[in-house]
Amino acid sequence: MKHSSLAVGGLLIGLIVATAVVGLFWMPFDPNALVGPRLQAPGWPHVLGTDAFGGDIASRIIDGAKRCLLIGVVSVLGAGVVGIPVGVVAGMSRSWFGDVLARAADILYGFPALLLAILFAAALGGSTWTAMAAIAIATVPAFVRIARAATMQVMGLGFVEAAQLSGTPTFQVALRHVLPNIAPVLGVQASVSVGLAILAEAGLSYLGLGSGQDEPTWGRMLREAQDQLFNAPLIALWPGLAIALATLGFNLLGDGLRDFLDPRLREIA
Amino acid sequence: MSHLEVTDLTISFGRRRKVAVDHVSFTLDKDERLGIIGQSGSGKSVTSLAVIGLLPDNAHVSGSVRLDGRELVGMPERKLQDLRGDEVSMIFQEPMTALDPTMKVGRQVGEVVALHHSERRGGIRAEVIDWLGRVGILDPERIAESYPHELSGGQRQRALIAMALANRPGLVICDEPTTALDVLVQRQILDLLDVELRGRAALFVSHDLGVVRQVCQRVAVMLDGRIVETGPIEQVVAQPQHPYTKGLIASARIGDVPPGQRLPTVADFYEGAAE
Amino acid sequence: MNAPILELRGVDVTFRRRGEVFRALHEVDLAIHRGERIGIVGGSGSGKTTIARTLLGLVRPSAGEVLFRGRRIDGLPERQLADLRQGVSMVFQDPNSSLNPRMNLRGIVGEPLRSPLLRARGNLPPDTDVTVEAVLASVGLDAEVLRRFPHQLSGGQRQRVAIARALVSEPDVLIADEPVSALDVSVRAQVLNLLSDAVSERGLALVLISHDLAVVGHLCDQVVVVERGRVVESGPTRQVFDDPQHPYTHDLLAASLPI
Numbered sequence: 001m002k003h004s005s006l007a008v009g010g011l012l013i014g015l016i017v018a019t020a021v022v023g024l025f026w027m028p029f030d031p032n033a034l035v036g037p038r039l040q041a042p043g044w045p046h047v048l049g050t051d052a053f054g055g056d057i058a059s060r061i062i063d064g065a066k067r068c069l070l071i072g073v074v075s076v077l078g079a080g081v082v083g084i085p086v087g088v089v090a091g092m093s094r095s096w097f098g099d100v101l102a103r104a105a106d107i108l109y110g111f112p113a114l115l116l117a118i119l120f121a122a123a124l125g126g127s128t129w130t131a132m133a134a135i136a137i138a139t140v141p142a143f144v145r146i147a148r149a150a151t152m153q154v155m156g157l158g159f160v161e162a163a164q165l166s167g168t169p170t171f172q173v174a175l176r177h178v179l180p181n182i183a184p185v186l187g188v189q190a191s192v193s194v195g196l197a198i199l200a201e202a203g204l205s206y207l208g209l210g211s212g213q214d215e216p217t218w219g220r221m222l223r224e225a226q227d228q229l230f231n232a233p234l235i236a237l238w239p240g241l242a243i244a245l246a247t248l249g250f251n252l253l254g255d256g257l258r259d260f261l262d263p264r265l266r267e268i269a
Numbered sequence: 270m271s272h273l274e275v276t277d278l279t280i281s282f283g284r285r286r287k288v289a290v291d292h293v294s295f296t297l298d299k300d301e302r303l304g305i306i307g308q309s310g311s312g313k314s315v316t317s318l319a320v321i322g323l324l325p326d327n328a329h330v331s332g333s334v335r336l337d338g339r340e341l342v343g344m345p346e347r348k349l350q351d352l353r354g355d356e357v358s359m360i361f362q363e364p365m366t367a368l369d370p371t372m373k374v375g376r377q378v379g380e381v382v383a384l385h386h387s388e389r390r391g392g393i394r395a396e397v398i399d400w401l402g403r404v405g406i407l408d409p410e411r412i413a414e415s416y417p418h419e420l421s422g423g424q425r426q427r428a429l430i431a432m433a434l435a436n437r438p439g440l441v442i443c444d445e446p447t448t449a450l451d452v453l454v455q456r457q458i459l460d461l462l463d464v465e466l467r468g469r470a471a472l473f474v475s476h477d478l479g480v481v482r483q484v485c486q487r488v489a490v491m492l493d494g495r496i497v498e499t500g501p502i503e504q505v506v507a508q509p510q511h512p513y514t515k516g517l518i519a520s521a522r523i524g525d526v527p528p529g530q531r532l533p534t535v536a537d538f539y540e541g542a543a544e
Numbered sequence: 545m546n547a548p549i550l551e552l553r554g555v556d557v558t559f560r561r562r563g564e565v566f567r568a569l570h571e572v573d574l575a576i577h578r579g580e581r582i583g584i585v586g587g588s589g590s591g592k593t594t595i596a597r598t599l600l601g602l603v604r605p606s607a608g609e610v611l612f613r614g615r616r617i618d619g620l621p622e623r624q625l626a627d628l629r630q631g632v633s634m635v636f637q638d639p640n641s642s643l644n645p646r647m648n649l650r651g652i653v654g655e656p657l658r659s660p661l662l663r664a665r666g667n668l669p670p671d672t673d674v675t676v677e678a679v680l681a682s683v684g685l686d687a688e689v690l691r692r693f694p695h696q697l698s699g700g701q702r703q704r705v706a707i708a709r710a711l712v713s714e715p716d717v718l719i720a721d722e723p724v725s726a727l728d729v730s731v732r733a734q735v736l737n738l739l740s741d742a743v744s745e746r747g748l749a750l751v752l753i754s755h756d757l758a759v760v761g762h763l764c765d766q767v768v769v770v771e772r773g774r775v776v777e778s779g780p781t782r783q784v785f786d787d788p789q790h791p792y793t794h795d796l797l798a799a800s801l802p803i
Contacts, residue, residue: 159643162642167656167662181645308728308730309699421589452799453587453755476729476730479801517730521733521803523759524761524800524802528761531737532736534737535731535733
């Protein structure tokens with residue numbers, strides 16, 4: 001089936017977004033309250049059961065959806081706001097400056113987000129914000145790279161030179177000619193990056209470097225579930241599944257977008 | 270029986286069945302060259318793709334294309350692959366996209382031979398050098414060891430021609446082979462094709478009647494998927510029957526119009542041709 | 545006064561390609577006068593496009609001078625080239641890549657009118673729909689195409705849009721680099737007629753670059769033949785074509801395919 005990646009990815013993301021939106025207004029129980037017997041199996045009223053402390057898992061999953069999306073989107077947005085302009089400048093630059101920027105991004109690329117997160121956690125205490133900051137910084141180089149590559153491709157096309165010959169200032173060229181034409185590629189990157197950000201956050205939370213006790217994220221739920229792995233393995237399944245589906249969804253969306261845009265662009269040409 | 274017989278070929282695309290080729294029929298003998306002239310969207314390229322079996326999946330084909338007695342419409346892909354490069358080959362417009370940029374030129378030419386005649390693996394290199402020289406490439410050994418981006422446009426097109434002819438196919442299809450080349454190189458390539466296409470059937474697709482005239486004896490004029498005029502090329506040029514053909518010829522005679530005077534356009538002769 | 549409006553004097557241009565030095569132009573002299581139509585012919589790699597880019601200040605000569613209205617413009621930074629940018633416009637060869645696929649025609653054709661650099665000179669037409677509609681009408685395109693995008697037009701129409709964009713700033717010189725080579729033969733006559741009319745009506749100078757001698761023969765009164773970066777022959781078109789002196793000119797003429 002054509003565009004299957006796009007469809008499945010869109011569906012998964014839609015599901016998660018819908019869950020998060022619902023969570024803004026209603027959750028079956030207070031996610032942070034101890035509302036039932038501990039380690040209860042899935043049933044009624046706790047559809048996914050309860051965790052080791054007596055919290056309702058379903059509510060914590062829904063709450064986690066909000067947080068994961070927030071973290072994913074905000075860190076990628078932050079990375080984009082910094083990375084894209086740097087990439088575009090590097091791509092439009094005709095001197096050594098562009099190369100310097102690119103190399104700087106490459107160096108940052110080699111720096112693992114984990115290390116940054118540990119540094120931040122050590123200095124400022126682990127929280128949602130430090131996790132977001134670490135992930136955002138770690139994602140900047142990906143945007144710089146792809147923005148630069150796409151910009152350089154666009155710069156080779158006649159209409160950019162035509163704009164320069166029309167007396168258009170460089171900033172306007174970047175805004176009206178480069179950005180709209182690299183936007184599709186950036187969109188694909190953004191989608192994939194959100195998937196990676198969610199995964200990164202899960203990892204950070206699992207290690208205790210992310211959100212605190214009162215801010216349940218799926219990664220944190222995994223950490224809590226680890227202690228009960230032999231008694232109640234099901235508790236680990238729900239957050240694990242959520243993380244997997246979210247990451248899969250964003251990756252598929254990114255892949256699907258890229259495939260969707262490619263032949264269309266060729267068709268237009 | 271002709272070498273190539275196209276009968277009532279109709280090709281449409283997609284769910285909305287946009288008709289690209291509308292009941293087209295023509296024949297080609299073993300030693301004959303037919304030029305197919307038309308503007309973008311006339312269906313000429315789609316027709317040539319049908320003859321080599323390279324239509325996209327969303328194409329609906331009806332009618333018949335018989336190559337040396339074999340029916341190509343509906344032929345399974347594996348059988349078509351056996352034919353391609355061996356009994357029918359194609360020379361494309363853009364040599365840069367038709368050549369693999371990561372593979373040396375000599376190897377690409379040799380690959381075509383090896384694919385269809387694996388029994389000759391031993392002597393292929395010599396044959397490749399021989400062909401490259403034959404298509405007019407100076408210093409064929411060096412070119413064989415070079416990558417496509419190191420060659421000029423003319424050299425690349427010559428390499429493509431070598432690839433297309435290496436297995437001595439009975440039918441060669443040329444789709445705008447000189448459109449991307451400048452006028453000097455174009456002349457050389459056309460002279461080369463005139464020589465090398467001898468003894469083969471050839472289909473030459475172009476929007477340029479002057480180019481086709483260098484190589485082909487007969488011409489078919491396509492408009493909106495249909496052949497509107499056909500015949501020996503000199504006769505069609507001297508006495509065009511269809512208004513569209515008249516328009517094509519008149520608008521191509523740019524040098525004949527005194528400077529400052531308005532050039533005749535196709536629209537002066539034929540209203541229906543969308544720009 | 546018959547001083548040239550755009551001029552190359554003894555221009556050399558060298559490029560560095562993969563460490564090797566490549567001389568694209570050798571001591572090129574070229575003088576374009578008001579209202580004159582000059583054709584620059586040669587094969588690919590002959591340097592004719594480099595000539596155009598040097599005239600436009602996109603390429604810096606390694607020797608010699610480039611003058612516009614008597615003033616030297618070679619080596620000047622972009623912000624000092626306002627006169628040149630308004631006075632000299634270019635039509636590119638490939639109608640597919642010379643128009644921004646994500647901008648509508650109003651935006652594309654009106655772009656020169658938005659330039660602060662050109663605005664500062666004071667005699668630019670206003671950036672209004674009316675201005676753009678007028679110039680599009682002069683290339684035979686209806687006002688309704690204003691909101692359309694390049695991919696919705698045919699190749700010939702796109703080239704007309706490119707010509708409109710070149711004319712909107714009311715230049716004095718139009719440089720057309722192979723303006724019809726990428727178009728079907730059946731469409732060329734229309735676009736050439738348009739180009740010719742636009743240039744006559746506005747009294748522009750035309751620099752036409754082409755490898756197709758028939759096109760140059762029809763549109764230009766002067767021709768310059770370029771081979772490997774050198775001017776090998778020049779003069780009135782009819783004279784050069786009827787009685788070519790240089791072997792390269794011979795070759796170019798012999799390669800033409802008349803119908």
